[in-house]
Amino acid sequence: MDMLLNPLNRWRRLRDDIPVMPGAFSLVGHLPAIVCDLPRLLRRAERTLGSHFWLDFGPAGHLMTCLDPDALALLRHKEVSSALIEEMAPDILGGTLVTLDGSAHRQARDGIKAAFLPRV
Secondary structure (H helix, E strand, O other), rough: OOOHHOOOOOOOEEEEEEEOOOOOEOOOEHHHHHHHHHHHHHHHHHHHHHHHHEEEEEHHHEEEEOOOOHHHHHHOOOOEEEEEEHHOOOHHHOOHHHHHHHHHHHHHHHHHHHHOOOOO
16 A cells, blocks of 8 residues: 555644545645555554545545444435435446436436346
8 A cells, every 4th residue: 555655644633623644746646555555555544544534536536435334324315315425537438237226226326236136
């Protein structure tokens, strides 16, 4: 993982009173570490910074990341909307399963679930 983080960016800083993960590169931020080994990056950030921290997505900006299990449980609630995800990246995620809610999400999920079932 150390090879994917900027060794010259080791200082700790806060953004809106939430720690920023050190190791971002100037133009691409944490994208090399995110693309190559996101789970390891998240474990390291949680271990050193806690459950709430910022990641630098380069040209896309910063993303506040929360790994608190209680916060993640909120995402499973029926009333939570995925509209913000589509607003963030409409060209990439617009109309995909990730951005659908309710019956549209269930219908799209039913259409692809066979691809994830074990083959006999």
